[in-house]
Amino acid sequence: MSRRTCGFRHATTNLCNGKRVVTSIADCGPQTDLFCGERACCGGTCAANRLLDLTPAAFSAIASLSAGLIPANIDVG
16 A cells, blocks of 8 residues: 555455445554564455554444454555
């Protein structure tokens, strides 16, 4: 994903259940390179490399908060 600035709106889709939420970028956290190689899976669907952190409200719109990390797709189009 190309670098975006604060306020950019995008949709995040949970690859496990198809639920989708639209959010905007609030900030860009430090040391995001620490997440390289991290994986999240559900059943046979997996994704690697954490790309964003959602607020609890946004995350709960697409998954249970207890899920922690989920495989997701980010639509920037």
